[in-house]
């Protein structure tokens with residue numbers, strides 16, 4: 146078996162038991178790694194009782210997985226998964242940084258974490274040495290402080306364990322902030338200052354397990370590739386192609402916000418009441434001149450280095466440090482809150498990252514609360530004294546602090562906008578879900594679909610097995626460039642989507658072959674391998690529970706807002722037409738072998754060797 | 770460039786340009802180990818504070834304290850490139866050179882147990898190549914003669930990572946830098 150370390154680390158936090166797990170070649174070949182493998186592992190272990198498993202209870206499993214291409218394909222990432230506290234399905238959430246590479250160099254393909262530690266803990270991994278350590282000194286700490294301490298402590302530990310080695314580089318760290326500790330459903334797993342596995346709510350899962358962080362250092366090489374020579378050649382080729390992809394390289398993904406998001410009229414403004422604004426304050430040069438303190442910042446092996454370090458050096462937000470921010474955060478923590486200056490944007494993003502709240506799902510909640518305040522549904526009193534006016538960065542940051550600590554209104558908002566709308570709606574005796582822009586309780590990415598100028602289609606969020614995720618959008622044809630069957634390969638690989646835009650598709654398949662030697666072709670991927678994962682994810686999503694279940698078809702819907710015509714901008718008046726959407730949805734179900742309600746057909750599942758999924762799915766849906 | 774045509778060279782560094790991409794580690798380990806092996810790379814990226822990543826590699830000091838410290842005379846200076854060359858046959862992996870180096874730059878190979886020091890790739894540094902290809906140019910080639918050597922204070926780079934980061938982080942983050950260490 147090439148391209149894999151060959152073993153997984155399993156840690157039971159309840160008992161402290163640490164063991165090594167091996168998976169069959171066949172399972173690895175079918176599910177590849179990352180998101181695909183997460184679906185397989187979760188289904189095998191929890192499938193038959195899926196509806197009963199509380200994502201924030203000790204019975205959930207937290208997965209930290211790599212893929213065969215992590216570290217090989219430029220821009221290695223790590224995939225975090227588990228039963229999602231947002232959708233109650235499975236989300237594969239990836240994060241940049243060196244963690245996945247360290248883990249592979251330590252001899253592990255991934256970590257399976259079960260149970261719940263009695264006390265705040267963190268996991269320390271140094272090659273085959275694994276230890277559960279006390280995190281009492283870290284509990285309650287903000288992100289930057291947590292990371293600062295762990296980088297120091299981790300390095301000291303390495304010096305202690307192998308003093309004769311010389312100078313140790315730092316290990317890599319995944320951690321949670323206060324929001325995760327409080328089991329917020331919008332909490333992220335953080336890395337570095339501002340990297341995050343955002344979608345899914347896995348920071349809350351980590352918190353529910355009393356796990357503050359995972360620190361990893363590997364001293365070995367990456368697992369051997371099947372064809373090292375070809376791998377090195379392809380690496381070179383991909384890097385050269387990416388280097389030409391100047392837009393991301395020069396401006397970061399934020400250039401979409403500077404330019405495309407506004408031009409395409411698809412950028413959330415004031416909780417999606419508009420998707421266009423005439424204040425082109427987010428022009429690229431304004432960010433560069435005012436907040437960039439580093440132009441190129443990247444992670445392992447990345448030729449694109451699309452990150453930029455942003456910092457407010459003067460003014461009321463002096464000292465705020467964050468990634469530039471990227472497009473999603475410029476939108477969700479900028480325009481979506483009516484914020485139009487780089488400094489305020491960097492400030493709010495830095496607060497969210499420090500608290501460990503997802504910039505997308507958190508920005509969605511803040512926008513939702515902002516609209517309720519605008520409509521006088523939530524008052525200053527409800528908000529604990531905060532006047533939540535559009536554009537007031539300090540007010541939104543203050544609310545974020547309440548969310549992270551579950552103080553007052555923050556307690557309900559920490560559940561994410563959809564659940565918050567249900568709860569607040571009951572109290573106010575109103576339907577507040579109409580103000581929530583989500584897919585299966587997961588915030589829609591900051592790419593509106595009403596203008597039809599951005600990449601997600603009418604069914605993108607409604608039919609995705611990952612809910613509102615903008616990197617896993619439902620799209621036809623299934624082999625299309627942005628379809629979730631394609632991006633699943635990147636999430637399972639596990640590597641960065643931003644290093645494929647300038648690369649010809651065949652190169653990516655060749656890369657997979659050079660590293661694994663598995664002879665996986667594009668045809669096999671789209672007909673058998675990708676559908677295996679997608680169908681498991683779909684089944685889990687449909688079963689859901691215990692607190693929320695999605696109805697087949699009815700809940701494969703767009704948020705009500707997308708049926709409201711755009712009130713401004715070049716695409717004023719455009720909206721989603723339900724009949725057209727319904728037609729696309731029907732075609733999508735058909736293409737995937739699902740019935741008219743979107744339930745995977747027995748024949749589809751059986752053909753994929755997923756007879757057990759079929760049995761459980763039918764049994765559970767009957768119960769409803 | 771092959772060995773025959775090479776002349777003494779030196780790798781200058783501009784920390785502020787380093788993106789932290791670690792492509793230099795990938796290139797160096799591929800070249801010397803035939804594998805992607807970040808911990809066996811002769812150039813290593815330290816991330817003691819995120820955003821302030823910097824490359825650390827041998828500075829080829831004129832007085833080379835590492836050579837003097839070696840009890841078995843395993844280290845020599847290459848007359849072609851000026852690199853410090855480790856004789857693996859002789860090296861016992863005692864770690865004296867690590868202690869003697871003002872920057873604690875050499876390290877003991879994770880599996881071979883021998884000292885590892887940048888050998889300037891026989892005059893064709895792979896790390897410089899990829900860093901340049903990426904247009905970061907945090908690492909760049911300069912000539913060792915005549916000005917380069919005499920007037921370039923090479924030992925500036927032979928400092929411990931902790932010392933480098935102290936100054937560098939203030940350069941990047943201003944007064945907040947120190948709080949981040």
Ligand code: SF4
Pocket residue numbers: 786787788789790791792793794814824896899900905906907908
């Ligand atoms: S290749 Fe250059 S920019 Fe990238 S980490 Fe190395 S020194 Fe820094």
Ligand code: SF4
Pocket residue numbers: 826827828829830833834835836853869870871872873874875886927
């Ligand atoms: S930097 Fe260190 S290893 Fe290099 S010559 Fe100087 S003392 Fe020797």
Ligand code: SF4
Pocket residue numbers: 796797800810811812826886887888889890893894895896897
């Ligand atoms: S010059 Fe060669 S040996 Fe030295 S650090 Fe660069 S790639 Fe490694």
